[in-house]
Amino acid sequence: MYAFEIERPSTIADAAKALKGDDAQALSGGQTLIPTLKARLAAPETLVSLTDIPEMVGICDGDDGSLCIGGATTHAAVAAGAGRYAGLAALAANIGDPAVRNRGTIGGSLANNDPSACYPSAALASGATIITNTREIAADDYFQGMFETALNEGEIVTEVRFPVPEASHYEKFVQPASRFALVGVFVAKFADGVRVAVTGASEGGVHRWTAAEESLSANFSADALTDLTVPADGLIGDLHGTPEYRAHLVKVMTGRAVNAAF
Numbered sequence: 131m132y133a134f135e136i137e138r139p140s141t142i143a144d145a146a147k148a149l150k151g152d153d154a155q156a157l158s159g160g161q162t163l164i165p166t167l168k169a170r171l172a173a174p175e176t177l178v179s180l181t182d183i184p185e186m187v188g189i190c191d192g193d194d195g196s197l198c199i200g201g202a203t204t205h206a207a208v209a210a211g212a213g214r215y216a217g218l219a220a221l222a223a224n225i226g227d228p229a230v231r232n233r234g235t236i237g238g239s240l241a242n243n244d245p246s247a248c249y250p251s252a253a254l255a256s257g258a259t260i261i262t263n264t265r266e267i268a269a270d271d272y273f274q275g276m277f278e279t280a281l282n283e284g285e286i287v288t289e290v291r292f293p294v295p296e297a298s299h300y301e302k303f304v305q306p307a308s309r310f311a312l313v314g315v316f317v318a319k320f321a322d323g324v325r326v327a328v329t330g331a332s333e334g335g336v337h338r339w340t341a342a343e344e345s346l347s348a349n350f351s352a353d354a355l356t357d358l359t360v361p362a363d364g365l366i367g368d369l370h371g372t373p374e375y376r377a378h379l380v381k382v383m384t385g386r387a388v389n390a391a392f
């Protein structure tokens with residue numbers, strides 16, 4: 131690990147100012163960033179810790195019925211406190227292991243946008259809004275590919291606003307070594323339709339399965355998926371599974387998520 135300075139601001143405004151400095155980078159739970167630094171794959175001069183900023187920690191109810199989660203809220207806190215959105219709380223409770231859940235944050239996960247991470251599928255399937263220190267970004271515009279987001283340099287994910295569906299479930303086929311999703315599918319049923327988001331499967335990162343959304347909006351039952359096929363084109367092929375295997379898993383995980391959402 132290279133030497134670095136660390137700053138611990140207590141307001142979003144001070145954090146944003148610190149991140150404008152030369153070669154400064156945000157640090158939240160450090161579950162991704164610290165191993166990267168240890169491997170000397172990054173060498174920021176200054177880390178700006180976001181976890182001491184009270185306005186970025188916690189869960190509250192929005193005026194519109196949504197669930198608002200501060201960007202520096204840990205996975206463990208979401209698992210314990212997001213019970214009104216059961217599918218989301220269960221997703222958080224199944225991330226990694228206790229150490230990861232007690233340090234890792236929702237803002238860090240969404241900023242990193244690992245193609246196998248769990249939260250991106252919840253945000254996309256929920257039609258969530260990613261709130262930063264400068265603007266609000268719809269989840270449909272936020273995720274732009276593997277490890278790619280709409281965030282600008284130094285922009286901070288301060289909060290995530292989740293519309294709460296009538297029924298939801300996240301079904302994850304766990305990659306046993308990492309606990310990330312080999313394939314994960316989040317299904318969210320709202321009064322005006324169903325949204326389905328898939329993580330772990332595509333070379334383009336998290337994405338919606340619109341054919342399933344149409345079928346499930348007409349008939350919210352795993353039977354509605356029977357005639358659908360998932361093309362293997364563009365899906366990830368690696369030592370853990372071929373594109374065809376992942377295509378198969380997408381359909382199976384979606385059916386299980388629908389069954390469990392009831």
Ligand SMILES: Cc1cc2nc3c(=O)[nH]c(=O)nc-3n(C[C@H](O)[C@H](O)[C@H](O)COP(=O)(O)OP(=O)(O)OC[C@H]3O[C@@H](n4cnc5c(N)ncnc54)[C@H](O)[C@@H]3O)c2cc1C
Nearest residue numbers: 158159160161162163226234235237238241247248287309
């Ligand atoms: C063993 C292990 C198992 C895991 N299993 C899973 C799993 O099953 N599912 C899953 O989804 N994830 C899993 N993770 C990842 C974990 O969820 C981390 O929380 C996540 O990768 C990053 O969150 P963090 O708060 O630790 O961010 P950090 O590591 O601190 O930061 C990650 C990146 O995001 C940037 N950043 C951090 N916070 C913000 C912010 N608020 N605004 C803007 N940029 C920011 C940083 O500059 C850095 O580039 C696992 C990690 C480990 C080590």
